[in-house]
Amino acid sequence: MIEKKNITGRYQGSGRGFGFFIPEDGAGRGDDSFVPPRRENGAWDGDTVEAAVEADPSQPGRSTARITKIVERGNKTVTGIIQKLNHEVWLRPDSDRLPAAIKVVGKAKVREGEKAAVAVTSYGSAKTPPLGTLKETFGPAGSRAAAVEAVLYQLDIQREFPEPVSAEASAVPQKVSAPQRKGRLDLREKTIITIDGASSKDLDDAVSLEQDDKGNWVLGVHIADVSHYVHPGAPLDLEAFHRGTSVYFADQVVPMLPVALSNGICSLNPQVDRLALSCLMTLDKTGALLDHTIAASVIRSTERMTYEDCNVLLSGGDKTLEERYARILPMLRDMAALARALEKRRKARGSLDLDSAESYIVCDDAGRPVDIVARSQGESEKLIESFMLIANETVAKHLFDLKKAAVYRVHEKPSxxxxxxxxxxxxxxxxxxxxxxxxxxxxxxxxxxxxxxxxxxxxxxxxxLMKARYDVENLGHFGLAAPFYCHFTSPIRRYPDLMVHRCLHALLEGKLGPAGEKKLAKSCEKAAVQSSQREIAAQSAERDIDKLYFAEYMLDHLGETFDAAVSGVTKFGLFAALPSGVEGLIPVESLPEDRYVYDETRMTLTGERANRVFTFGMALQVVCVAADPSTGRVDFRLPGMEDAPGRAAPAVKPLPVPGKKKPQGGRPQGKAPGKRRGSGKPAMHVPKGRRKGKKG
Known part of the structure; x- marks a missing residue:
C-alpha cells in the first residue's frame, strides 16, 4: 500500500479517540481522511500537521491518515473550568475535542468552578498530562457574563485599548480645521444625509442625489476619511490591523477604533464639518453607470436619518414626519426609485437574492436578553445597501483599471x-x-x-456557497455576480476599507514612487490575510456569544412550543432553528422510537421501521426543555416527547490520574462519521452584516 508523504493540513479531533485529517488543498469533505485512535501522534484539534495518507481497503473511496508531524499548534491558550484535586489545580477545557484536563502549574490563585484561561506550556504525552499557566479568570463558570469574556479571550478580541492607542486617539482634534480642508472638494453646501439604525453612533457613510443638466442621476456616496487620522505604523494603525474589524453582539460592540474616532471626529454627525472620500457616480434612469469621480472631500451632513423614519416617510404614513423632513423628502423618494433600478440590474446579471434574515437581541438596562426580534429589510435599508454596493463596485473597478494596489472582496464559485x-x-x-x-x-x-x-x-x-474573503487579486464576487468588488464603505469598522482608502489617496496625491507603490502593495497583501482571519474570529465570536444570549432568553420559555425548521442533520440528532434564530438540538434518542439511518449527502435521518424521514429544512414544532446560558446549549423535543431521553446534562467528569493513559475510543462501526466540519448547519458566504443593517 503506497503512502503519500508529508501532506500538510489540519487535524480535527473528535474527543472520542479518533479524528480527521483535512488537507489544506482539499476540495471538500471527500478529500478528508479518517485518523484512527493512537495515530494522531499527539496532535490536538485545530493543529496544523503533516500526515501520511493511504486508501482504506475496507471502505472504497475512503482514506485513513497517520499524523507524522505537528507543524503548528492551534491551541496556545485554552479556556475551561477550574477544578482542584489533592491540592493540584486543573483546567477542564470547554471544548470536548481537547484533552480531558490540563494541569495548571505555577502560582494560580483561583477558585473551584471558575471560568479561566491557561497558556499551554506542554502538550503532554501518553504518560504525562498537558501543562499550562494561568493567564486570566472570568468569574463563576455558570454565568453568561463569564462565558462571553472567555469567548472573546479565546479569539483574541480585546475590549480595552492599549494606553499608547488611547493616548493617540485622545490627542486627535475633534474639529476639522481650515488647513485640513485645503485642497479638498468642498461639498458642505450639498444636501447630504446619513441613514442608520436609531442607536448607531459610528456614522461612517452618507449619501446624496441630484440630477445633472442632462437629466442623469449623480449619486454621491461619502465615506468618513479615517485614513486621514490613522497613519501607517502608528499605534492606532497597528491596533486596528490587529483587530481587523469591529465585533457586534447583543447590545454591545468591541470597536476596531477608539470611540474618540469611531463616534467622534470620524463619525459623519449632522451639521458639523467632516473629512470624507466621496465617490460621485453618474447613472442613467436604469441605474447604468456612465461616469464617476473619486475625490477627497469635506462634507457637512444635513440630516441624521434613521431607517425607521425613512421607511415611514417612503410609505407616506406620517404627515408630521413629512412636514419635518419636507426639504429632503423629494430626494429620498428619488433615492428609493434609483435603488430599485440598481437592484433590478443586479438581479438581471445574476446576483443571488437569498432570503437570510438576521436576529436582533433586545436587552434590558441590566444587559439581560428580554426579546429576540427577526430583522427584516425595509425600503430604506435596501436603498443604503444598493448605494453601498454600487460604490464598492465602482471603486474596485477604478483601482483595477489603473492597475494599482488594492484589497478586493472576493467570493469564488461553489466547488x-x-x-x-x-x-x-x-x-x-x-x-x-x-x-x-x-x-x-x-x-x-x-x-x-x-x-x-x-x-x-x-x-x-x-x-x-463558498466563503467570501479578502485578496489582492481581483477574483470577482460570485454571490453578487460582480466582476469587480471591494469594501470601501466602512473604514471605521473594517481594516480592508481603511487600506482601500489609503490606495485611493495614493492615487489622488500621486506622490508614491516605485518604492512607495511596492510598499503599499505589500501592506495590502498583509491586510488581506490578517483581515480574512480576524473576520472569521469576529464571526465566530458573534455566533458563539449570540448563542449564550439565546440560551439565557430561552430559560424564561421552558415548556413552550415553537414553530421551527430543521437547520442541521447529524448522526446524533437534529438541529432545529426558530424564526428568531434560536437553535437547539433534538437528540436522536428522543425521536420516535426507531432505528435511524443517517444520509450524509442528502442530510436526512430515516427510521427503518416507520420510514419517517427528517430532512434538512423541514418544518416542525418543538418544545424547549432545557437551556444553559454558560454554554449556549438549548435542547428541544418534539411535542409529546418532552420526557424522552437525550444527552445527559453536562456533568463534571472525574479528573484523569496523572500518568495514567486515557482510554481510547474505537473506530465507529460502518463508515467513518461524515459530518466533521461542524454541526451540519448552514454557513454564511458573506460576513454577517453590520448591526445597523448594512451589507456594503
Whole structure:
C-alpha cells in the first residue's frame, strides 16, 4: 500500500479517540481522511500537521491518515473550568475535542468552578498530562457574563485599548480645521444625509442625489476619511490591523477604533464639518453607470436619518414626519426609485437574492436578553445597501483599471464537491440544477418563493456557497455576480476599507514612487490575510456569544412550543432553528422510537421501521426543555416527547490520574462519521452584516 508523504493540513479531533485529517488543498469533505485512535501522534484539534495518507481497503473511496508531524499548534491558550484535586489545580477545557484536563502549574490563585484561561506550556504525552499557566479568570463558570469574556479571550478580541492607542486617539482634534480642508472638494453646501439604525453612533457613510443638466442621476456616496487620522505604523494603525474589524453582539460592540474616532471626529454627525472620500457616480434612469469621480472631500451632513423614519416617510404614513423632513423628502423618494433600478440590474446579471434574515437581541438596562426580534429589510435599508454596493463596485473597478494596489472582496464559485451535495439535497424536493452558476441558483430561488419549502431551499443554497474573503487579486464576487468588488464603505469598522482608502489617496496625491507603490502593495497583501482571519474570529465570536444570549432568553420559555425548521442533520440528532434564530438540538434518542439511518449527502435521518424521514429544512414544532446560558446549549423535543431521553446534562467528569493513559475510543462501526466540519448547519458566504443593517 503506497503512502503519500508529508501532506500538510489540519487535524480535527473528535474527543472520542479518533479524528480527521483535512488537507489544506482539499476540495471538500471527500478529500478528508479518517485518523484512527493512537495515530494522531499527539496532535490536538485545530493543529496544523503533516500526515501520511493511504486508501482504506475496507471502505472504497475512503482514506485513513497517520499524523507524522505537528507543524503548528492551534491551541496556545485554552479556556475551561477550574477544578482542584489533592491540592493540584486543573483546567477542564470547554471544548470536548481537547484533552480531558490540563494541569495548571505555577502560582494560580483561583477558585473551584471558575471560568479561566491557561497558556499551554506542554502538550503532554501518553504518560504525562498537558501543562499550562494561568493567564486570566472570568468569574463563576455558570454565568453568561463569564462565558462571553472567555469567548472573546479565546479569539483574541480585546475590549480595552492599549494606553499608547488611547493616548493617540485622545490627542486627535475633534474639529476639522481650515488647513485640513485645503485642497479638498468642498461639498458642505450639498444636501447630504446619513441613514442608520436609531442607536448607531459610528456614522461612517452618507449619501446624496441630484440630477445633472442632462437629466442623469449623480449619486454621491461619502465615506468618513479615517485614513486621514490613522497613519501607517502608528499605534492606532497597528491596533486596528490587529483587530481587523469591529465585533457586534447583543447590545454591545468591541470597536476596531477608539470611540474618540469611531463616534467622534470620524463619525459623519449632522451639521458639523467632516473629512470624507466621496465617490460621485453618474447613472442613467436604469441605474447604468456612465461616469464617476473619486475625490477627497469635506462634507457637512444635513440630516441624521434613521431607517425607521425613512421607511415611514417612503410609505407616506406620517404627515408630521413629512412636514419635518419636507426639504429632503423629494430626494429620498428619488433615492428609493434609483435603488430599485440598481437592484433590478443586479438581479438581471445574476446576483443571488437569498432570503437570510438576521436576529436582533433586545436587552434590558441590566444587559439581560428580554426579546429576540427577526430583522427584516425595509425600503430604506435596501436603498443604503444598493448605494453601498454600487460604490464598492465602482471603486474596485477604478483601482483595477489603473492597475494599482488594492484589497478586493472576493467570493469564488461553489466547488464541485459543494455543487454535487446541493444537487443531491435539492433533488428530493423536485428541484434540479446542472451547474451551480448564478443563473441556475437564482432560478431555483425565484421558483421557490412563497412555497412551504422556501426556507429549506434558501438554507441549502446558502450552505453550498463558498466563503467570501479578502485578496489582492481581483477574483470577482460570485454571490453578487460582480466582476469587480471591494469594501470601501466602512473604514471605521473594517481594516480592508481603511487600506482601500489609503490606495485611493495614493492615487489622488500621486506622490508614491516605485518604492512607495511596492510598499503599499505589500501592506495590502498583509491586510488581506490578517483581515480574512480576524473576520472569521469576529464571526465566530458573534455566533458563539449570540448563542449564550439565546440560551439565557430561552430559560424564561421552558415548556413552550415553537414553530421551527430543521437547520442541521447529524448522526446524533437534529438541529432545529426558530424564526428568531434560536437553535437547539433534538437528540436522536428522543425521536420516535426507531432505528435511524443517517444520509450524509442528502442530510436526512430515516427510521427503518416507520420510514419517517427528517430532512434538512423541514418544518416542525418543538418544545424547549432545557437551556444553559454558560454554554449556549438549548435542547428541544418534539411535542409529546418532552420526557424522552437525550444527552445527559453536562456533568463534571472525574479528573484523569496523572500518568495514567486515557482510554481510547474505537473506530465507529460502518463508515467513518461524515459530518466533521461542524454541526451540519448552514454557513454564511458573506460576513454577517453590520448591526445597523448594512451589507456594503
Amino acid at each position: 464541485q464537491d459543494k455543487t454535487e451535495t446541493l444537487k443531491a439535497m435539492l433533488s428530493p424536493l423536485g428541484y434540479a440544477i446542472k451547474e451551480a452558476d448564478n443563473a441556475s441558483l437564482q432560478k431555483v430561488l425565484e421558483s421557490v418563493k412563497g412555497k412551504p419549502e422556501a426556507p429549506a431551499v434558501n438554507m441549502m443554497v446558502l450552505r453550498s
